[in-house]
Amino acid sequence: MKIGVLALQGDFAEHIIMLKRIGAETAEVRLPEHLQGLDCLIIPGGESTTIGKLATDFNLMTPLREFGKSHAIWGTCAGAIFLSKDVSRDQPLLGLMNIKVARNAFGRQTASFEADLDIAELKQATGTAQPYHAFFIRAPIIESVHGDARVLSSLSDGRIVAAQEGHLLATSFHPELTRDPRFHEYFLSLAS
Amino acid sequence: MEQQTGTFELKKGLAQMLKGGVIMDVVTVEHARIAEDAGACAVMALERVPADIRAQGGVARMSDPELILKIMDAVSIPVMAKCRIGHFVEAQILESLGVDYIDESEVLTPADETNHILKHKFSVPFVCGCRNLGEALRRIGEGAAMIRTKGEAGTGDVVEAVRHARTVLGDIRHLSAMLDEELMRYSKDIGAPYELVKETKELGRLPVVNFAAGGVATPADAALMMQLGVDGVFVGSGIFKSGDPAKRAAAIVKSVTHFQDAGILAEVSKNLGEPMVGRNVSQMPEGEKMAGRGW
Numbered sequence: 001m002k003i004g005v006l007a008l009q010g011d012f013a014e015h016i017i018m019l020k021r022i023g024a025e026t027a028e029v030r031l032p033e034h035l036q037g038l039d040c041l042i043i044p045g046g047e048s049t050t051i052g053k054l055a056t057d058f059n060l061m062t063p064l065r066e067f068g069k070s071h072a073i074w075g076t077c078a079g080a081i082f083l084s085k086d087v088s089r090d091q092p093l094l095g096l097m098n099i100k101v102a103r104n105a106f107g108r109q110t111a112s113f114e115a116d117l118d119i120a121e122l123k124q125a126t127g128t129a130q131p132y133h134a135f136f137i138r139a140p141i142i143e144s145v146h147g148d149a150r151v152l153s154s155l156s157d158g159r160i161v162a163a164q165e166g167h168l169l170a171t172s173f174h175p176e177l178t179r180d181p182r183f184h185e186y187f188l189s190l191a192s
Numbered sequence: 193m194e195q196q197t198g199t200f201e202l203k204k205g206l207a208q209m210l211k212g213g214v215i216m217d218v219v220t221v222e223h224a225r226i227a228e229d230a231g232a233c234a235v236m237a238l239e240r241v242p243a244d245i246r247a248q249g250g251v252a253r254m255s256d257p258e259l260i261l262k263i264m265d266a267v268s269i270p271v272m273a274k275c276r277i278g279h280f281v282e283a284q285i286l287e288s289l290g291v292d293y294i295d296e297s298e299v300l301t302p303a304d305e306t307n308h309i310l311k312h313k314f315s316v317p318f319v320c321g322c323r324n325l326g327e328a329l330r331r332i333g334e335g336a337a338m339i340r341t342k343g344e345a346g347t348g349d350v351v352e353a354v355r356h357a358r359t360v361l362g363d364i365r366h367l368s369a370m371l372d373e374e375l376m377r378y379s380k381d382i383g384a385p386y387e388l389v390k391e392t393k394e395l396g397r398l399p400v401v402n403f404a405a406g407g408v409a410t411p412a413d414a415a416l417m418m419q420l421g422v423d424g425v426f427v428g429s430g431i432f433k434s435g436d437p438a439k440r441a442a443a444i445v446k447s448v449t450h451f452q453d454a455g456i457l458a459e460v461s462k463n464l465g466e467p468m469v470g471r472n473v474s475q476m477p478e479g480e481k482m483a484g485r486g487w
Contacts, residue, residue: 007449008449010212011211012212047210047269049228049268050232053442054231057442057446058446103268107290108290108291109206109270109292109293110198110287110290111197112197112202113195114196114199116194135201135202137206137209174205177205
C-alpha cells in the first residue's frame with residue numbers, strides 16, 4: 001500500500017516519519033499527477049488557508065475531490081478543516097466530509113493543550129487499552145456532524161475532536177506529533 | 193480529563209505547523225490581509241520593517257500593542273511579534289496580548305548585552321536568531337522552541353542568510369560524524385549545552401524547527417534557502433518594500449512549496465515588478481550589521 005501525504009505546507013514530514021516507522025510506503029503530493037498510484041492520502045497540520053490557496057493555484061481541488069470519492073483520506077487539524085463542508089468563513093474547502101468545523105476554537109497559541117482521549121474504535125482496532133495522548137495546537141473543533149458522518153471522539157465537555165465518514169477521517173489534534181502509531185494504524189485499516 | 197498548556201512540545205508543535213511556509217513582516221492591517229490572502233502561514237506584526245529601521249536609525253523597540261492587537265484581529269493565521277534581546281518585560285507584555293509567537297530579535301536594539309530572556313518561564317513560544325550551531329543550541333537551552341538563521345535583515349541581500357544556514361547545517365553534519373566521547377569537548381568549544389549537542393547528533397538535525405531569515409527578496413532566494421535544508425522562510429522587507437507586494441508574496445509562497453521544481457520557480461518568478469532596492473552587505477560597515485547582536 002502506498003500512502004500519499006499532501007506536501008503543500010505544514011508538518012507533512014512528521015506524518016511521513018510516522019508512516020515509515022510502521023513500515024508503510026509514502027509519497028509527497030504537490031501536484032495532481034502525484035496522486036496517481038496512491039491508495040490513500042493524509043492531509044497534514046499546517047495553515048488551512050495556505051494549503052487551500054496552494055491547492056487551488058496548482059489545480060488540485062477537483063483531483064482531490066475525485067480521489068476522496070474512492071480512496072481513504074485523513075485530515076489532521078488544518079487537514080480536517082480542509083476536508084469539511086463548512087468553516088463559517090470564505091476559504092477553499094474540499095467539502096468531502098459532512099462536518100462543520102470552527103477554526104482556532106480554543107483560542108490562540110497559549111490556549112493550546114495536551115489531553116488524554118478515550119477512543120473506543122482506536123482501542124478496538126489496535127487491541128490496546130491505554131488512552132490516546134493528543135496535542136491540540138490552535139486547534140479547530142468539529143461543531144457538528146451530518147449525514148453519514150459520526151463522532152469518533154469528544155472532550156469531556158462534549159466538544160467533538162474526531163469524526164469519521166466511511167473511509168474519511170478528521171481529527172482536530174496531531175497524531176503525527178506523538179510517538180504513538182495507533183492512529184496511523186487505524187487509518188491504514190480504513191484504507192485497506 | 194486533565195489538560196496541560198504551555199508545554200515545550202506544544203511550543204515546538206506550533207512551529208512544526210509553520211513548516212514549508214512563509215512568515216511575512218507586516219506593518220499594517222492591510223499588509224496583514226494581503227499576506228494572508230497570498231498564503232502566508234503566519235505574520236510578524238511590526239511598526240517598521242527592518243529596511244526602515246536601518247534607514248531611520250535610533251532605538252528600535254517592541255511595537256505598539258494597539259497595532260499588534262489590530263493585526264491579530266484582522267487575520268486567522270498565527271501572529272508573531274518582536275521584543276528586544278533580553279527585554280523580558282516587553283516579552284511579558286506581548287504574552288499578555290496573546291500573540292502566538294515572540295521573536296527575541298536582533299533587528300531591534302538589544303536591551304541586555306549579556307543575557308537573553310529565560311524563555312522557559314513563558315507559556316508563549318519564542319523564536320530566536322542564530323549564526324551557528326552553538327548559538328542555536330544556547331537559545332534552545334534558554335527555551336526557544338523555534339530557530340531562524342539571522343541573515344542580515346533589511347538588506348535584500350541573501351548572502352548572510354546563506355552563510356548562516358550553511359554554517360548551522362554544516363556544523364550539524366560535522367557533529368553527526370563525531371564519536372560520542374568527542375561531544376563534551378565539542379559542547380565546550382561551541383558553548384552549547386551538552387544534552388542538546390547529544391540530541392542534535394542523534395536526530396541529525398536541530399531539535400526544533402529551523403527557518404531562514406534576513407535578506408530573502410525573491411522566489412529564487414526562498415527556494416535557495418529551502419534547498420540548503422531549512423524548514424521554511426521569513427521574509428521581512430522583501431515583500432512590502434517591493435513594487436507589487438501581493439504578487440511577490442504569492443510567488444514566494446509557491447516557491448517554498450515547489451522549491452525543487454525549477455519549471456514552477458521560473459513560472460512564478462515572471463513579471464513580479466521591482467524587487468526591493470537592497471543593500472550590498474559586503475560594502476556595509478560592521479557597525480551597521482544586526483547579525484552580530486546576540487550572545
